[in-house]
Amino acid sequence: MDRRTRVLEKVSDQSFVRSLNKASIVDLIRQAPGGISRAELAESLDVSRTTVSAIVNDLLAEHLVLERGAGPSRGGRRPIVLEINPDAGRVVGVDLGASHLTVLVADLNGHVLVAAEEPLEIAAGPEPCLRATEALVADTLARAGSHWEAVRALGVAVPGPVIAEHGLVSAPPIMPGWDGYPIRAELAARWQRPTSLDNDADLGALGEWTFGAGQGANHLAYIKIGTGIGCGLLLDGRIYRGVLGTAGEIGHVTVAEGGPPCTCGNYGCLEAVAGGRAIAQRADLAVKAGQRTRLVQKAALEPLTTAAVAQAALEGDVVAQQLLADAGRHIGSALASLINLLNPDRIVLGGGVTKAGSYLLEPLQQAIEDHAMRPSRQAVQVVLAQLGRRSVAMGAVAQALAQTFQQAVTRPPG
Ligand SMILES: [Zn+2]
Known part of the structure; x- marks a missing residue:
């Protein structure tokens, strides 16, 4: 029963x-x-x-x-x-990233009608960022030919630890000035519509589960390998948040005792060893140490990025290939621990660094093979995200749809 x-x-x-x-x-x-x-x-x-x-x-x-x-x-x-009825209203998904703002307007089936993206520095603080959000949402709705009256709910993602109950972020490493700011209350007051606030990786998990590579999974982990490394967990089909809403911080698992400093204040975290920022920093160190690599020419033109390292790897540069393989192995062994702990049936890999391709992904898969226990390893599928840059914003759409129908079903009769 x-x-x-x-x-x-x-x-x-x-x-x-x-x-x-x-x-x-x-x-x-x-x-x-x-x-x-x-x-x-x-x-x-x-x-x-x-x-x-x-x-x-x-x-x-x-x-x-x-x-x-x-x-x-x-x-x-x-x-x-x-x-x-897809046209019984509209929902809006907002992804406030570290350096971008994405807004999607969708119908009640989750089909995107209009999408917009612009650069945004989350570190500029709440006032300018929320003003920019409000303006882009209004502009995108207008382009979709939708009036405010049609909007049923909005979902918002931010790149920090969200205390879901209070609609704010607590001690967010890459969101200076946002600690304790009442984000959800502020946006709901401006919009006068049901508004949810969630962590970006949590919504990436929800987006891929609802519309992308996570469909049909029961226990899913979405890993966002970007500048940092985030993780959203969806267990038994529900976002798993932990007591405060900060669960899933795989990027801050210690993988190298006494390793490089991390944005969280600790040392040797996975993110500080294998995230996009770390890969670029290690490439810089290789250049400064005088290693024979194509990265020397690239570094002379502009600051090194993971994309430049990936490009050098493709061109056959051994140092670049090694940097990506090291990162892939570290991420893979952290994922093996996650697989041993949670026994998920799907792991979805997203974020810009996955574009580095097989030089990163093959060592990552190999580390999972080497370190995860066999029954759990055989039960899990490791796949690439299908929604690309939109995983998180589509999760915000899914959350807005959930609010829409939740509201509809709890509204008093008559
Ligand atoms: Zn850390």
């Missing part, structure tokens, strides 16, 4: 039972790509058709759901199927 069934038996509050059933029906309709009939809903939930019909009528009256007469027949008349 599953948990929902037990709940239904124990509670006598009819409106609560109705709200639970409504939430389940909305979930099933959203998850059925070709639509789902009333009979299938009743069967899946083990409730009467009368109960299903009453709730579906509410959803039809709210225009959140549409009827379509094209379901696959089971021998008799083709049943009418129910689908989400």
